Amino acid sequence: MEKKPFLIDGVAGNGKMLAAFGKNSRLYRLWWPRVDGPQHMDRMSAGVRLPGVTKGVLWTDGEGWVHRQEYVGDSAHLVTVADHAEIGVSVRVEDFAVDGEDIFVRDYGVTNQSEQPVPVQMYLYTSLAMMESRRYNTVAFDRQEESLVHFRNPYACAVGFDGPVDGFQAGDAWEAAEGGILNGNEIAMTTDGALYRDLGELNPGETVRLPVYLAFGDGYHAALTRLARAREKGEKTMRANTLAGWKEYLAQAKPVCTGDETIDCLYRRSLIVFKLMSDEQYGSLIAAPEFDEDFSRCGGYAYCWGRDAAYITTAIDRAGYHDRARRFYRWTVKAQSPDGSWQQRHYLDGRLAPHWGLQIDEPGSILWGMWQHYLETKDRPFLEEMWPTLRKGAEFLVGFIDSATGLPRPSRDLWEERSGEHTYSAAAVFGGLTGASCAARELGCMSEARRWFHAAEGIREAAAQQLWNADRESFFRGVKLAVSREAYETACARGVKTETETDDKGYTTHYVREDPVIDVSLLGVSLPFGMFDIQDERVKKTAQAVETALGQSPVGGIQRYEGDPYIGGNPWILTTLWLALYKIKAGDRAGAERYLRWAANHRTDLDLLPEQVDKSTGDPAWVVPLTWSHAMLVLTVLEWVKAREKPFEAEVRD
Incomplete structure (x- = not known):
């Protein structure tokens, strides 16, 4: 497979397929029949050959071309224009997945921008692994259908123009295509x-569509x-129908008109991202x-986490x-496990995906989200339908409480990096049990x-007694943090509180009693799970500690x-918006707006939010787009918007 970049520029799709592009129009990845896979694209490039002018084919995603890119209004139709000043040719491609179909369209338009007529040949190279x-x-x-068919049971893709071709080659095609001889x-x-x-032959200013x-x-x-x-349908009909589908989709949303078109556009683009990732x-x-197929720098992203999904679905x-x-x-x-839990992440068909172990905030988040959905809709039949699942999930959470601490037992933390009894996990389980x-x-x-109410209250009481760090005027990130034996021995030598547990197989886990690290997830004790009131002095001090300790980046934002x-x-992006949300709820509208605008100002050129x-540098550093970032936006x-309306309502009442 061709080496692909971690960071991409544009996405398109329709819920059955998902495509990821570079700024140069290169189609790097194409997933079908689900947006989580399989991925089939190795390489696809289009190029032009001008007989008598160029020696071979000039690939439009290669050197010598200047690219610009945009979406067609509020849609997922991605337009890339490539200009080649030396030969006086411009190539425009509009990429879109057809609404409700297993069809992807790449609509090319070749324009002669020179002052002389030029002969033009269009070449298409496809490698689908x-x-x-x-x-x-x-x-x-296939001679009857005038197309290339790539296939490997059970997957197949037929690639063709809107009509007959003038030449073709199956196999060993790159060098042949570059030379213009198939x-x-x-x-x-x-x-x-x-x-x-x-x-x-194209006359000056003439455009030919392909x-x-x-x-x-x-x-x-x-x-x-x-x-x-x-x-049979034709590109124009499919384009019109798909654009109409996007218009209809956005018309269903709660409209946002803040007076700031940057924010408004980003809101609408976020709604489009939700559909593309669903x-x-x-x-x-x-x-x-997905962008790191080999797990070379992370554990992959094309999965469904209950954690992310609770925020995204609430949005x-x-x-x-x-x-x-x-x-x-x-x-x-x-996706629920027989014991009532939800494991860390799943494939989109509900099967268990590769993961690092139980992350207890995820089942808590899902139960919390179910109740949030009811609060939004008052849909009693929904609650009745979910009741068996909800009951199993809540009973699992009750059974997961550590009798020694009163907090949820050790599991992976929000960021999937450490095991312990984490403050955020306790808040999420509290939220889940309260919702249940x-x-x-x-x-x-x-x-x-x-x-379940008493179990939730027990967690709140345990958190109040054990999780406040007076030295840093913040909640601890957690307790019973699992560490290596070496770290445990070092902590013992320094007089730090430690403990150990040995399981039924004789394996010993070493713990440091308290984790004092300031983490943005500590905001979760109030937002969104409400374990402590936002006016609680401990919540206020924790938020201040988060802002002070994690707002030190030269380019701004929150780590x-x-x-x-x-x-x-x-x-x-999402951590910065988390603090913005807190500030809105705490009444600091100016502070919230500052962080909201920081997030908006660090969108990509296509209004996508990175992780x-x-x-x-302030440039996107990892993952574009991250669905959770768009959810927090x-x-x-x-x-x-709600906070801005409150003074106006008060004025009317007066």
């Missing part, structure tokens, strides 16, 4: 092939059938398009997409309501925690 593997692939030219080979057990069409269709199907003939359907079949969603709900939120919670029924208790009360199940080593320890911002903007 199905399921990201070069093994067992075949590419064939040999007509019809089939090869490899990944690549090429097509070309002679566009004829739509390219990628039609996916379950096997060779299904892909060809979908290609035929794409040609699976149309199952209702689940991914954290981000989707509050933006007005109640049906989509409901579909996600129905998916959680499928309220749901039980609403359904008349008073025994469960009382038991995750002190000494964060991940990708250099940069400020994150992190480089602490030295939506939640913050909606709260900001």
Whole structure:
């Protein structure tokens, strides 16, 4: 497979497929039939050859071209324009996944910008390594349908122009295409092939359109059938229908008109990102398009976390997409483990994905989110439908409480980096049990309501007694932090509180009693889970400690925690917006607006939000787009709008 960049520039999709692009229009990745995989794209490039002018093909994603990129209004139609001043040719490509179809369109327009007529030939090179593997692939030219078909059971993709081709080659096609000479080979057990069409002579200012269709199907003939359907419908009809679909989708949302078009556009783009990252079949969603397939610098992102999803789904709900939120919670029924827990992350079909172990804030977050959905919709049938799942989840949480501390037992933390009894985890479990208790009360199940309420209150009392760090005037990040034996012995020598536990197999875990690191997740004790009131002095002091300790980046923003080593320890978009949310709730509207605008100012050129911002340059540092970043943007903007309306309402009453 071609080496692909970690950071991408644009995304397009339709809930069945997801495509990731570079600024140069290179289609780096294409997932189908779900947005979490498999991924099939090795390389796809288009180029022009001017007989008598150029020696070979000039690939539009290569050197010599100047690129600019934008979306078509509020849609996921990505337009990239490549200009080549030396030959006087411009190539525009509009990329979009057809609404409701297994068809991706790359609509090329070639324009002669010179003052002389020029002959132009268009070449298309495609290498599809199905399921990201070069093994067992075949590419064939189908003469009847005038297309290349890439296939490996059960996946197939037919690639063709809107009509006949003038030349083709299956296998060993890169050098042949570069030289502008395709040999007509019809089939090869490899990944690549090429097509070309002679566009004829273009007069000055003239543009010739050449739509390219990628039609996916379950096997060779299904892909060809979908290609035929794409040609029958035509690019113009599919484009119009898909743009209309995006318009209809956005019309369902709660409108936001802040008077700041940057914020308003970013809000709408966030709603589009939610749809792109969501699976149309199952209702689940991914954290981000995958970009680190080899887990070389992280553990991957194209999975569904209950943690991310609780924030994202709440944002989707509050933006007005109640049906989509409901579909996600129905998916959680499928993903729930037999013991009532939800494991760290899942594939979008509900199966367990690679992970690091139980992260107890995730089941807490899911139960909290279910109750939030009810508060948004007052949908009692939803609660009744979720009751068996909710009850199993709440009982699991009750059984997970450490009898010695009164806090949830050790598990992975919010950031999946350490094991312990974390403050954020306690807040999330409190939120989950409180939400479950309220749901039980609403359904008349008073025994469960009382038991879960008392369990939640027990966690709050334990947190109040054990988690306050008077020395730093902040909550501890947690207690019973698991450390290596060496770190344990060092802590013992320094007089730090420690303890050990030995399990039934004789394995000993070493703990440092208290974790004093300032972490932005400590805001979670009030937002969103409400374990402590936002006016609580401990909450106020913790928020101040977070802002002081984690707001030291030269470019601004808020880091995750002190000494964060991940990708250099940069400020994150979502952490900065988390503090903005806190400030809105605490009444500091000016401070909130400052952090909101910082996040908005660090969007990409296409209004996508990264995970992190480089602490030295201010450029995106990791993961574009991160769905959780967009969720926090939506939640913050909606709260900001609400807060701005309050003085006006008071004035009217006076």
